[in-house]
Amino acid sequence: MRIKNIIRKATIAALTAVMILAPIVNVKAASSDVIDTSKTGSLTIHKYDMTAAKQAGVNLDQFTSTGKQDTNAEQALKKYAIKGVEFSYLRVGDVEQQSENGKVQMIYELPSALQQIIGLAPSDAAKTEGNKTYFTSQKINDKLAHALEDNTATKDKLEDYMGKSGTAMAETNASGVTSKDKLPLGLYLIVETKVPEDVTYTTNPWFVQLPSTDSNGDDWFYDVVCYPKNETGYPTLDKRVRNNPDQDNVTTANADKLADFTSARNEYKYQSTVTASKAEKLDYQFISKLPHITSSTTYLSTYTFDDTMAKGMTYSKDAVIAIYDSKDAADSTNVNNVDRSGAIAVWKSSDAEPKFSATYGTSGDDPTMKIEMTKAGLNELNKKYSDKYIVVYYTAKVNTNDSVVLGDKGNPNDVSLTWKRTSTNYYDILKDKCIVYSYGYDLTKKFSDDKGDATKVRFVVKNKTDNYYLVATGSNGVYQVTGKSATEADATQFSPSSTGKLVINGIEADEYAFTETHSDAGYSLLKKDIIVKITETKANITPTEANITGIQSKADTDSTANDGVANGTTLNNNVIVQTIAASATVDDTKATMTKHGESDNAYVNVEVTNQKQFLLPLTGGTGSYLLIIVGVVVASCGVMVLRRNKKVA
Template identity: 35%
Template structure:
């Protein structure tokens, strides 16, 4: 049996009991300091000296100390090293606990303590009898929070009271009253009570700074609230030299992974020793002496948010010319979907068994991949399945397309005010080939299915942010690109969505026992909060129709970073994810067999047989051979007519990976047209990308697998795999596994983002494998030339001259005609760069 398992029972009760250390212990009668009858006085000095030596009475010449060790109970429970409620805590140092829980220490927790008042003796003689009680002095404001009635307080200034108290702004209660009052407000509304006490102590501290050891004194009572040093890497904090008296402690600041704070508790310094109840614990018989140094081992529950970025080809219900498909966005070509602002481009061409005619919206969806029966999730039921309208980590798109991005993050649990979020910021980096459309919106969902489909019809609520670079209520949205800053020399755009104070307040809720705005939480989360909801930040980008779009396997990279923190300044963490957009080109060289033809008379049209549209493009001003794709049309007349340069070149730049038919529709007089279209198939690049996953304490030893399996039901990646068993979905190899992450000086086992190996793009021409050449480019203001493999399909087309026919009425007409027809089969030469398997 391991040492940790052996001590599980021995340790459990220690934490449980110390959560509720209050002055409800038996306290013998003694004289309060400053009354003329303190523990150094008395008629029998020998007796007093003996009592002090044996710690039978309080020695007011001493001071007290407080030590706190803070541990992650969620991780410890998952590892099987802790079970709540099985061991008694007595306020003394427990080395067994410290050794057992060393791997679960939480750094960055701040406790605030307030000496609420003196320990005094209420001695009142009335009607011939005397009443003697130990009472505690507390401020009036604290009594109000505890819902203690002033009429029930001990009247320390009545005529019969031997030692009167003249302090202002205070009331006096005994330990039973205080303990019962605290227990009741916690039972009635634990989070509201905890929040009120946390805020009460925090208001004594400094609102603008959480410097360790900061002190603020109440003008009414003269008492001080002090922030203890934040817990260190061992979860430890300590303060000494404390004046004896009654103290209130609360956990006022926590790092980003803490989801629930310890309930506030009272501590009496000194306190009477208590008998250990567990046979494995050590210590003398309780009730025999005073102790001045208290050690507490309070617990924390922990948890983290998630992040998953995805992209698909966008829908839109607008008929504007500058929308997704350029000039096709007119009239009957579009209808508006009732819920999702969906663009429906109907295809009236059924020339292809994989692209049947669209008769309505349902047929459109089915023909392009289909949805499963729930109506929101893309599925493989439709003919000609394509990933165009399914959210993915990688996607292929044409220049001019609009892409729809979603950033899905499950918000962490929010409970008392000490756990409130103070930062929730998405920083999204878009590569130079993508232009942000300044249309960020935010939706919140109560389930992952709707969130991952961004099914806004089922959103719990939406924040409609309507412009680009702005501050609007709930969020600041800023855009930084090469035109406005030198921050991104490679031409990238940085989009930042940072929740404002109002946005964070809305997320955090009221801080009392209740449910989130969707009715979830079982009454145990901050009331009216967004705790545990799925937050979806969504926006669109346009794929640039210029050379900034990178072609081939390198793709156009888009990274996002989520940064979040709670109340402990300087303690935060991040999650990362990435998407890739892939595009390609065709490089066609036209030749005449005799090198005499007029290239200006040659015309081509390019048709996408996967999605049934003609390609639209604009000619480059810098290089007339290059045509940048700009859009799509179902009209052959509106489609771009590609005319080669004098050298015979046509480069169609920015094509999505699909099936295409390149058709020569005109050539120079005296030359033969191609007999059929050239059929090109481009299969896109792919790679597996798995977002990083937040870790927890304890992921450093033998307990790693147990924690991953049991922590909140399992620590999973976006593909539903436990992070210690992550696999690359494409190759089946091991993906990134949890590592020791140094987050702000802390060791937390985070699983970094996995970016798998590339599955290279491929192409065929007329069903024969064709090589693809690399793309050479520079980024933004940079001068370094970079290359991207498998970017361009190369075609060489040769036109031969027509056969000469005899003059009308001449001899041999039938002979020449037959011969000409026979020869025409070989009269047009299509040369492609192809590779074939060697014969065995």
């Protein structure tokens, strides 16, 4: 501000000198010391992402704005050019030189509507002539600066005013540049009227005089170059899942049980991965921090979530949205208690004036969900929820058929967030995912003499971690888990096929007890339970990153943006998933796990051999043996008597 005041004072002094030396100036008609009213002016604007430049270590203090081209600044900032910014201009009035009572100064015409917006009163006027009112640049600058202290309100008014009266320049190109030539001389208002998705703070509106006096205060120039600053920022996206506590009667009212379960495996906390059995209900959420919104130019025009579920899951079609002040508040809530949580707003698609729409895929092979903000929803986001946290909750069930993928490949749930601001051809996409893992048992039943009937064998399976028995449907030794039972009496009796195969599909990674309740006649039951423990697949999921320069466009024909990023993509276009494979033990001994299709470590292999029972005495027990023994003795005695009689004879 001090530099501007010095320049302004120097300009006024120079103009005063010009008036004093008027005869000499008239002789020097070609001099640039006075305005050549036969000329026109031009305006060139360079737009850079100062947030990204500062983060990259560029010293922004080395650059000053003089109205003339700064090649050093352009070279240092070219990597951070912002494409797709629209500026609008309006010639607001004439520039006059006032000379009254020996006092000479420059004065500027402003229309009455603009005077009201920036707070100029009639008493502030330097001159009123007919329907024209003139003010000094000092008064205009001071009033504008004061009016912009409220930031949003005045910006909104100026943006609206420019939208009705101004002329839009071409959007900034890949180099961040836009320009307009052959402009009549006068005073111009410049307002940033459209921005791409990553711009958070628009440049404050400013006035430009064509021509302008250079920084030395000794020359007029007609081609003005501006380097307004922009701050950028991005929304966030975090996709998570958890086991639903309600289905296991684990609620906040049952805190002891909840504490017991979560201490075992944290399965009732939202996280990036979870393990689940078939038929189980799962809670999903994605949390997004809304970007910063300052005025109508930075309003969101699109904020859409596209969710794609693995084919092994089925949406419950119950999406609800809650909005929170902080990340902590968003993290500590769930789909079951949003209505009584710390949410500052809860939206349902069934509301009288819905703030969002939820559209689901129409077939089993199209497991998708689109959450799209309505006009009313966007209006509320833009005007009330800058920097707040929006959370989408919904539930889904694990299918009970072969669509569920077992093993390390898992069942991913992908979500993407597409957002746009007022420059609607420019957008960015964030992606994240969570994964549900499920497993199975591949048990082979054998008999020591290879003669037993495996179909006579029965097992019950208990989840020792969560204290329930498996319920399943199946035939010929192949079962799909369909539920849980609190008692053994209601548990499924699993039976192998005639070849001895028993396959159980769709169990969560826990510790299980296999109890053999029946075997074929003549074979021994197992002495105790078989303890099988599965350690689930671990995945470290890294979401995509937003484009740091916000220069993506699906409308443009150029194949790459200024920073080498393909249009319509993100810097990191794919979510990165790094996994640690599942493993298993049988009776504390490492077990082999085999594939399910293309997925590794899906089935725990178990082999159970029933031994032949020991032979038992026939009916009658020891008495029968005594009769046999007596018979043998008597027969032996008879033989001896016969031999003796033969000898006597």
